[in-house]
Amino acid sequence: KAGVTQTPRYLIKTRGQQVTLSCSPISGHRSVSWYQQTPGQGLQFLFEYFSETQRNKGNFPGRFSGRQFSNSRSEMNVSTLELGDSALYLCASSLVISGANVLTFGAGSRLTVL
């Protein structure tokens, strides 16, 4: 069974640009979540989608947006990039195991903003 696939793996942008990241979940998983990882901050929740609907949103500015398609694939977009947006962006698809919402993560997209 293929895992969670994220593209691109690495990208460099400049301030003011926008970026779109893509995520293909594990087949059969309908929930997709996005997290931002920065040094010393752990993983910060961005948003979660289920059946093309955003069910949960973290405390990020409106420059961060996402969507989910009918095949469960998801994209996230960051507009007007700032230096502080440099981070590893992780996508995860979700399977409930014995009541726990266990996330399976992709390898991430490392964004560098210059």
Place this chain on the structure above:
Amino acid sequence: DQQVKQNSPSLSVQEGRISILNCDYTNSMFDYFLWYKKYPAEGPTFLISISSIKDKNEDGRFTVFLNKSAKHLSLHIVPSQPGDSAVYFCAASAGDYKLSFGAGTTVTVRA
């Protein structure tokens, strides 16, 4: 506001000894707790979880302990192996499909 805290950014342990990772939380609504392990250039992988109705869960070399009154959980790895060198994240859920993560603890297992 960091609801899940891992106060030790790093831990060094000798191979064969016990590794103990600690995690504290503030939100009393959390009802599931999970540990993830992350190697460089890879996404975090699920290790073990525990429900708030239990105080211990064991899976092979990994045991998680939960002390609800202290809002504290810990992960024990016995015996520690070189392949256990990684960053470990504690996470918690309040049943809303969102996980709150700690900042991580980097474990180094010395030969």
